[in-house]
Amino acid sequence: MTTLTRQDLNFGQVVADILCEFLEVAIHLILYVREVYPSGIFQKRKKYNVPVQMSCHPELNQYIQDTLHCVKPLIEKNDAEKVVVVIMDKEHHPVERFVFEMSQPPLLSISSDTLLSHVEQLLRAFILKISVCDAVLNNNPPGCSFTVLVHTRDAATRNMEKVQVIKDFPWIVADEQEVHMQEPRLIPLKTMTSDIVKMQLYVEERAQKT
């Protein structure tokens, strides 16, 4: 049994890696389940030992990867409070928001060999829940698009604006229009608590979608 603390071995990086991998899979799955893109571009792949749907479109994949690459430093420092996948209709009004709220305990320490398999199990449950969220959500109007917003603590975004982590991929402060939704209905999907991270997933849905 080994005990690692946050100071050791850049533990923040480990957690950030795990979370970013999960977010990538989750975003792809959300796009598939909510039919934001035609299902033909998706292909079955394996993650956490279960089949998941990932897109094959190179530009879409690159966009998602770049987005998460920029979010990763925020997660490392535990500055990212929420990562939100917003699905918007043709007029760019949000229709659905999948909110991943995450927080890391300040004194992180792993003291268990089975920690990662436990985390894997919890993440698998998230994936499963996203797959069946159809049951509780109304259908989206056609022609939707999506975007990713990050809510950070304090003023962490100031650094992001100063330093472009990826060239030609700037992050800007989101418009009010994209952030706020009229008459949202809150539907909780899943929560998980583990030694390394606490995460909650819920969906805010607009009462009238069309």
Next chain:
Amino acid sequence: MDELYLDNIDEFVNDHDKIVTYKWLSLTLGVHVNTAKQMLYHYLDHKRKESSAPLHATYLVSGKFVDNGQTSHKVSVVKEDQLEDVKSKMSLIVSVHVYSVQKALLKDSGPLYGVDYDAVKDNLKNCSRYSAIRCASAVPRSSVELQQARHTQLAPAPEPEHKKSATNGDATPASKPSTKPQKGIMGMFANKSALKNQDSGKEVKSEQKEDAPVVDEPKSKPAAKANPMMNFFGTQAAKKPEKTVKQEEAAPSSSSAEQQRPSSQPEETHAAAAAPPKNSKKDSRSKTKRLEDSDSEEEKMDKKKRRRIKKPEPDSSDEDVIPDSPQQMETREASPSPKKKAEPVSQSHQGNCEMKMRKKRRVLKSRTFVDDEGCIVTEKGYESESYSEAEDDVPKDPIPAKRPASSKPDEKKSQKKASANSNKGTKQASIMGFFQKK
């Protein structure tokens, strides 16, 4: 049959929004699978009569299927709307039953597997307890039989030194390529646990394969062990077991490591003449001191396994030729060994704390740079350690760094980036001072 089952299923489906498969239901309620199937059928019937919230179901259909004159037995899971269609296509229907019930209309069959995965994993030993399929002679092998089976499979295939032979010996090496696509930590740790299982198997084997005249008993173990493994699994796998072996041996060898060091010198030269894997033995013996050597090998295999770190090995050109690299390691180690003798005292301290960490994490890289080019590289390693009394921030950062020559500026660069999130250790203060002066 307990009458509460209808309420139970109702709770699972409607309140928890779960997908209830018959297998999951049988494991959860502790009933035979046929009972579970009937329960689901009754539930569906009941709910449909009540015509409350829409429920969806999937069915399992199995039967004879004629395809261009060839008959085959086809088993398929179909959605409800396709049920009649599939049934009519079959020439003979052997069984039809409810596979799952859920509230949401599933777009693909992926989640069905996910539902059963955890339930089966929890009941791994007796997942067929409620199963309708039985075979009296299908009994899990005992561990003794398992080792014997591995034994007989490994023995006849020592010659081919490429990866294909790995699948001969063990099922687990074959899983390594499949875990490679799993980027990052998960894949890394899945591999490690797989290799640990192999170690126990190889231990038995190594004792029988006599290799070289080595004095100590514990020393011969890793040596002989390394030999078959080098041959069968190539560098990557071989170094991983070496690493785990070294860690196991670290405890007993740490106390006597100093005495072994001088004795290891003559044995090194002797070993260099004898066979390639000897250096691994030497490494394991003096593991706590000779971290550079062991680290470079571990780093090689770790880096090759981790797709994320796509850097060419800092150990430079040697890696291309797999069997040669250990030999070259040896010759190099012979020359800078007097230098290393001076260092181990300071390094051993860090070695101890790093050992704990190494088990869980990827290898501490700075060591690798140490070894490669002989003296020069050794100095590098030494210097980084003098800065880092207890911290491993310096070693951890070079993961993304490229070549040893350019690693220094990269190290410092990545240290700067990491400094934001890592705590300010004593060594970091001095290194950061270098940057902040800009």
